[in-house]
């Protein structure tokens with residue numbers, strides 16, 4: 071090796087010193103890296119162990135084995151509160167919008183499934199004989215016999231012209247006051263859940279003067295058939311109006327009460343104007359208030375089968391006439407192809423001690439639930 075000048079030696083010595091310092095810095099740095107990777111490995115190990123123990127359901131062991139270091143909150147700043155508020159509002163808005171979109175999607179999917187069922191039923195019923203329903207007299211138990219045997223009967227002239235007109239005005243005004251034609255968010259206190267909601271409403275009625283008068287008149291006109299069919303101690307469980315406007319579509323055939331051996335609820339639909347053939351009259355399949363018909367209906371998946379090929383009858387009735395039916399009877403509202411609104415005022419009585427699976431959801435305002443028996447209304 072060739073030796074240099076003193077200044078060169080100093081420079082070499084300095085250079086060696088620098089190299090040594092830099093080596094020692096690298097060693098220190100390697101140490102830090104080594105410590106960091108050890109720390110990361112440890113952290114990974116703790117996470118893995120935690121996940122494994124958690125998966126094994128050993129949360130208690132985790133709590134003991136890996137007690138976290140005491141939490142030391144950082145000082146609270148005004149911006150933190152604002153940021154949290156922003157996050158909360160953002161989450162609420164996004165969540166709310168998401169929920170609304172998903173509920174609307176669900177409603178559309180349900181309506182589409184119903185429309186599909188109606189198509190299948192209509193096809194299955196295309197060969198069935200159809201007639202308009204004939205009235206029977208109220209006297210001599212004829213109506214009662216018919217409702218027992220067929221599940222449905224027509225009774226004429228149960229509501230006067232004056233009371234029908236007054237009820238009709240009352241229903242129109244109530245629908246208007248509740249923005250029925252414009253809003254999709256109908257209050258459950260005022261509206262029932264009806265099949266095929268387009269241009270169709272199930273309006274729960276308050277016990278206002280026109281309603282009291284109409285109900286009183288109807289039950290008095292039908293005193294005999296109601297008392298013999300339902301019993302005087304039957305409870306008023308529905309009080310409402312079914313409104314189907316032009317453009318409302320046909321509902322699926324359905325019973326209002328899933329089959330029970332014993333009759334429970336009887337419903338009376340009263341026309342507030344003449345119901346012509348094109349105004350969406352109620353379609354009834356007489357003789358379906360029994361086990362056999364319900365078995366056939368279920369076996370045909372409510373879309374076909376012999377029960378839907380039976381003769382059916384349409385409630386083409388005049389203003390003030392009624393159809394009274396056992397709520398197990400298969401029926402549906404049909405499409406209103408006319409330019410006129412069709413309104414049916416309706417009420418239901420539940421036989422005392424009978425089983426009514428729909429008790430909690432029946433179409434009656436809360437304040438009227440359990441309030442009146444048939445005897446009260448006849449008094």
Ligand SMILES: O=C(O)CCC(=O)C(=O)O
Pocket residue numbers: 264265312314321326350351352353401402403404414
């Ligand atoms: O509108 C009708 O004639 C019948 C309605 C009906 O059966 C229903 O909404 O469940």
